[in-house]
Amino acid sequence: MNDRCILVAALLLVLLAVPVQAQPADAERSATMTERRPIPYPVTLPANVQQAIANGTRTASGAPGPNYWTNTAHYDIEATLNPASEMLRGEATIRYHNASPDTLRRLLVHLRQNVYRDGVVRNRSVAVTGGMILDRVALNGTTLDAANMQVSDEPMRGDPPVPNAYAVSDTRMAVYPGAPVAPGDTVRLDVAWHFEVPGPNNFRMGQDGETFYLGYWYPQMAVYDDLHGWRAQPYQGDGEFYMPWGTYDVSITVPEGWLVGATGTLQNPDDVLTESVQARLDRAAQTDSIVTVVSEQQRGAGSATVDASDRPTLTWRFHAEDVRDFAFGTSAQYVWDATSAETGDERALVHSLYRPEKTLWTRSAEYAQFSVEHLSDMLIAYPYPQMTVVEGISIGGMEYPMITLIGGDYDAQGLFSVTYHEISHMWIPMVVGTDEKTYAWMDEGLTEFNESEGEDDFYPEMDAWDPANQGSYYRYGGTPNDAPSMRHADRYPVHGPERVYASYSKPRVMLHALRGILGDDTFFAAYRTFVERWAFKHPTPYDLFHTVEDVAERDLDWFWTGAFYEAWALDHSIQDVTSASDGTTVTVADRRNLMMPVLLTATYADGSTVQRRVGVGTWMEGARTAEVPLPAGTVTRVELDPEQFLPDVDRSNNVWTADE
Numbered sequence: 001m002n003d004r005c006i007l008v009a010a011l012l013l014v015l016l017a018v019p020v021q022a023q024p025a026d027a028e029r030s031a032t033m034t035e036r037r038p039i040p041y042p043v044t045l046p047a048n049v050q051q052a053i054a055n056g057t058r059t060a061s062g063a064p065g066p067n068y069w070t071n072t073a074h075y076d077i078e079a080t081l082n083p084a085s086e087m088l089r090g091e092a093t094i095r096y097h098n099a100s101p102d103t104l105r106r107l108l109v110h111l112r113q114n115v116y117r118d119g120v121v122r123n124r125s126v127a128v129t130g131g132m133i134l135d136r137v138a139l140n141g142t143t144l145d146a147a148n149m150q151v152s153d154e155p156m157r158g159d160p161p162v163p164n165a166y167a168v169s170d171t172r173m174a175v176y177p178g179a180p181v182a183p184g185d186t187v188r189l190d191v192a193w194h195f196e197v198p199g200p201n202n203f204r205m206g207q208d209g210e211t212f213y214l215g216y217w218y219p220q221m222a223v224y225d226d227l228h229g230w231r232a233q234p235y236q237g238d239g240e241f242y243m244p245w246g247t248y249d250v251s252i253t254v255p256e257g258w259l260v261g262a263t264g265t266l267q268n269p270d271d272v273l274t275e276s277v278q279a280r281l282d283r284a285a286q287t288d289s290i291v292t293v294v295s296e297q298q299r300g301a302g303s304a305t306v307d308a309s310d311r312p313t314l315t316w317r318f319h320a321e322d323v324r325d326f327a328f329g330t331s332a333q334y335v336w337d338a339t340s341a342e343t344g345d346e347r348a349l350v351h352s353l354y355r356p357e358k359t360l361w362t363r364s365a366e367y368a369q370f371s372v373e374h375l376s377d378m379l380i381a382y383p384y385p386q387m388t389v390v391e392g393i394s395i396g397g398m399e400y401p402m403i404t405l406i407g408g409d410y411d412a413q414g415l416f417s418v419t420y421h422e423i424s425h426m427w428i429p430m431v432v433g434t435d436e437k438t439y440a441w442m443d444e445g446l447t448e449f450n451e452s453e454g455e456d457d458f459y460p461e462m463d464a465w466d467p468a469n470q471g472s473y474y475r476y477g478g479t480p481n482d483a484p485s486m487r488h489a490d491r492y493p494v495h496g497p498e499r500v501y502a503s504y505s506k507p508r509v510m511l512h513a514l515r516g517i518l519g520d521d522t523f524f525a526a527y528r529t530f531v532e533r534w535a536f537k538h539p540t541p542y543d544l545f546h547t548v549e550d551v552a553e554r555d556l557d558w559f560w561t562g563a564f565y566e567a568w569a570l571d572h573s574i575q576d577v578t579s580a581s582d583g584t585t586v587t588v589a590d591r592r593n594l595m596m597p598v599l600l601t602a603t604y605a606d607g608s609t610v611q612r613r614v615g616v617g618t619w620m621e622g623a624r625t626a627e628v629p630l631p632a633g634t635v636t637r638v639e640l641d642p643e644q645f646l647p648d649v650d651r652s653n654n655v656w657t658a659d660e
Helices: 008-017 026-034 047-055 112-116 275-284 359-378 412-424 440-458 471-476 498-518 520-534 541-552 557-565
Strands: 072-082 087-097 107-110 133-139 145-147 165-169 172-176 186-196 211-214 223-225 229-231 246-255 259-262 291-294 313-323 328-331 335-343 346-354 386-391 396-400 403-407 572-580 583-590 598-604 609-614 625-630 635-640 655-657
Touching (some): 072 211, 133 172, 246 328, 259 313, 259 346, 259 386, 275 291, 275 335, 275 346, 346 359, 359 412, 359 440, 412 440, 498 520, 498 541, 541 557, 583 598
Parallel strands (some): 072 246, 145 165
Antiparallel strands (some): 133 186, 211 328, 223 229, 259 328, 291 335, 572 583, 598 609
16 A cells, blocks of 8 residues: 555655754764674574475475465455445355365454454554444354454464354454364355445545445455464554455445446446446457546436436446455546556556546546556566556555555646556555565565656656655665664554655665666566566565575575665765776775665776776675775776665765865
């Protein structure tokens, strides 16, 4: 999710109070220079990752092992949204398949709407609505009784405490079957529920009276994986999600005249859309141009949707495969643009639903089309048949499979950037299923890197990678607000910038630094290999680290430690330039603790240039300065990192000229 957008107002206030320069005062810098520098420690694999490698579900090269597996589910859901009462009612049949080698003595289910229940632990402010009310829970046809027990994803000892029962605490439900679920078995879970849709002062989903966006609105199976067994951490607001894949058949009943955008493809267009709308959609599926599917004048029953004169509602039916979630947005106020995007050998429909007064949204479908095509070229082809962008409550942006919600006011460039960011999430974590709660930086940092790449291509005059356009890192790097990225998303200070900084901006610039270290060809080969290997699987950071090292054929522990485990900053400076008849020596000082190679370009009086790349070996020995020899000649200028790959927090000392 684009939390930069959600927290933009709060962050702006913080930014105004923070000095622009992130480097320490001269006295502090001098003190750092006199201390022996810390040496990056090796990355140590957790015991469960080591065990997974031994079990053959993962490998030391970063690829999934031959014994890798994932559990899946098939959801049949019928939902009815009543905008007048702001109530959602649903019934679901979930067929859960145990592909693991383990016998399951319980099932864990997320009820994330309970984050709005009174008394639930949260790290964001919400309007209490009562959460999700369960009307019925049944397993394999047997109605279950509610039990008063705490729910945890810790390993369970012994038999279920109460067989044929369920328990709910915080945002999780545990289901205790009468008989364990053996490897290869499939069980059927039936749930009926209802809840009040939260209002506009909200995050990630809700309604503003005109638009409704339903996310995290149904009971969803938790992940059971090869590293933890059940992995069902409570939803507290900040930390996002870890989800399994499944197939969804969802029926959504809304008033006639209301347009619906959702995960998946519409299965019954004749039942809900007029012939003229369907014809325009068919045209959009074959063109690069933007097609107005429903204009402001064409809204309503009988023009946009069919006229349900014999009843006040219509039911839209959607089908989606290999997705980790399902969401939908709906409004009677929407207009509808559509086009299509090239995704390798296929084309994907692109939809944009928005209120006509949001005039900048007339380019939304164009932005979405570019995003899908650009990311398909950079990573792997977009694997789904459509992508929908929905305008709604003012939350910034929030991603779901095949659909994203974007709310708030933007200029054209801002709307492009948030659109690209949210669509980038279709690759990570929608296809590459990272654990966003535990490793938020993998989800957001990789997406932020993608976003800057997209901005650089769409707005070439912008120079998205210029440090001036990477402000968050260069405000907080090396300050007391600097924080490690390898930290659980719910364990950052609640009201400070640390979580957003460490999960978004910091990993973005660190990945750009890695690109500068490895070179474009190697970096993008490693990135694509990681995405290809872990599509529709659940990687950890260690799988990413190992994949990059496998492709690059080099040990990068020094980089991972400094970039993601520590709150270290980089400040290379030119300390001295000494010329003699046989050559010139440049002395480079490393004034902070983040270890990076020296990237240097020297310019001579005749206009020629010499480049030098000095590895981290000198720093690994604890030195604070490194000498870089240059050929004989009159050196007129020396610059460190001229392409600005490295996250140097003080570039004022990166250039030396002969007239100084």
